[in-house]
Amino acid sequence: MLHRIGNAGGEVAETLRHCARESVDKVPLNVSDHLCCANSAIVEYYLTTGDIASAGDVLAAMYERKQKEGSYRYHSYNQNNGVTASLFYWLCGINSVNISGGEPMLHKNFMDIIREVYKRGMTVFTTITNGYFITQEILDELKDAGCNTEMRMSFDGIGTHDWIRNFNGAEKSLLKTIKLCVDNGFSVFINTQVHRRNVHTMMPTARLLNDMGVKIMRIIRTTEVPRWVHNASNANLSIEEYYESMLRFSEEYIKSDMTMNIAIWQYLSLNPKERNFSIFTVQCPDGTYHDNCYCCDATSQMFAVTSAGEVVTCVQGSGVFMKYGISLGNIHNTPLKDILNSSPYIDMAKMTVGNFRKNSTKCGKCKYFKFCCGGCRGLGMLLSKDASDVQHSLQNYFSHEDVTKCYFFENGWYQKITQALSDWNNLSKVSNL
């Protein structure tokens, strides 16, 4: 770092050299030339903006930390992991961060990270946690940091949650945590896996969560990942069973007095307060298609960073990229600003439906394309027989149709939904199917 400062010219560099010298000279030689890249990035940023005082503060903080903790790295000492990237997001104009895991509250610097995010004027929009470590003290600390993050937790059905977690008492403990969060004014978002063993619990589970003040319940079809298949054998709902059971659930739900929003993964969302619904499968309702629409709205607005620092389009595809050793960009090697400016990652995140259409044999000729837009890219790749072709060219990520959406359109599910929910307003209207 000192070498890089040395290459900079003018008054700014001179002052910074002075600050650096003052702090770094106090650090033993064997580490003074080994400041981690994260600290360098911060100091360099201040150098480019001319904020000498802040650069000096960082260096002083590094020194202080070294004195107290034996190292002045901002990264956690055991894990050189991606979550610390949140400290730099604001340099790229990012205003909100979602924190997930594993279990993020196991990170020994969890509260430091939250505070640092808020100090930079960003927010932690969502924290994805199992809820096990949430206490009144933690919630008080979050509030002190100015953090009112949405708590996103998993609850996998009344009477079946303990089984799926293989942990007696998990259900009781989680329900207590949900209540604690709601009582403290944190909004709670619940993810619920659905499969053959718990599909019958969806309505009572929704009732329980609604009455507890949960804001959104998202129901997700359990997919055929190897460990689940090993433990639960044939418990997966087929796509047809999923569509059918979730339609029956939705029909019953809209007749109830519940006001909690429901999101059914890759299928439907219900908004009881407005009495309307959206069909996820219809990406472009009547009159909204344009060749320049992004293939995935979510990906175009939000990116994911794995614990190893890899930037990925979304969690659905990350396993495949990892399996084939494909890197779309890594924040430990390349500044995030540069990745967001030009990288394989940004080429994928900003891919338009017009370009996708040219690349995909089946979608290119499909009569539903202007509504479906080829579906979800993650599922398109995951459920394709040729997922491995992505290792030969990233373009292949954009060549597969999403078979769940083909099944939806080719088997009249749009019509079935609109008939069953006809009392509510359809925000995803399409004509001439």
Ligand code: SF4
């Ligand atoms: S690619 Fe699919 S799974 Fe990934 S964010 Fe987009 S819609 Fe969601």
Ligand code: SF4
């Ligand atoms: S995913 Fe299937 S339904 Fe959708 S555009 Fe492609 S071929 Fe058509």
